[in-house]
Amino acid sequence: MRKKTGSGARPRVILFNKPFDVLSQFTDKGTEGSARRTLSEFIDVPGVYAAGRLDRDSEGLLVLTDDGRLQARIADPKAKTSKTYWVQVEGEITDEALEQLRRGVMLKDGMTRPAQAERIEEPAGLWPRVPPVRFRKSVPDGWIALTITEGRNRQVRRMTAAVGFPTLRLIRYRIGDWTLDGLDSGTWRDA
Template identity: 75%
Template sequence: MTTILFNKPFNVLSQFTDSGSQGSPRKTLSDFIDLPGVYAAGRLDRDSEGLLILTDDGRLQARIANPRHKLAKTYWAQVEGIPDDRALQALRDGVVLKDGLTRPAKVQRMDEPIGLWPRNPPVRFRKSVPDCWIALTIREGKNRQVRRMTAAVGHPTLRLIRFAVGDWTLEGLAPGQWSYA
């Protein structure tokens, strides 16, 4: 069984080929990983960064990707504004989205992560609007869920990094790097 941890950079697709590109091809996993037979366990949107697990074990892939297993996924989100206690409590209680109520999340404000790499292109900075980092742990995987949750409580996500999936973390992995789990 092969399982690898990959720190997916911003603007990279979570697949090995780019079938939907119009014009110049977009970066894919094949630009970073040359291991036959491994596939992404779950997804991470092109505009999100961070931990992506790849494996050749179908059972492990299903356990990671299928929401019924409720595997915890922790994200670091840079959000617009400074969420107050009421906004954080709303995330903890579950947020109503167009596709239903989210499960309760663990959430807390945090300092900018130590050793955080710069994003290319950088997040837009506005002098008149402060921003803040939060750590958010969810146990489901609705499409673009973290971004939709933070927007629903009035704090749109500016930058999103998946830090952990279950017990696996990004520790020691620079963007574009991978290691065996």
């Protein structure tokens, strides 16, 4: 059971740089005999739980806490906690596509909120993804920074696909005021 942090008690907050192909949970409730990697392989801290999710095929910042209210606030789309993603896309993203992302994109489940979107260079010091992203020699790729304030299922991937630039690699860099700075892939620290 998640504890409610009372007055004077400080919640434990952990920042974790989740590697590719790791579930955002401590146990695998998947199919019998599956050997999917989980948070328990990296974090041996009792009583903390992920505040929100990060897809198995996405990398980057995951916040864990022992405070149920804080966890709910971070994960609740109504709280509009901003999240910034570094997104490697197939193709050289156009100004028109960036403007569409900034205005909001129509997805099957409705219009997204306006996002902040900008073209960036590949982030410095980026760790290699294992396994590597598959590239097509005839198709260039590029990077964008995309900041959203909602958290629909696979939203960033669906947004970039909707504007014609499928996501190749997705790294969450920031949640609220917390960032990945100083965290290697597969490592964590207290916030």
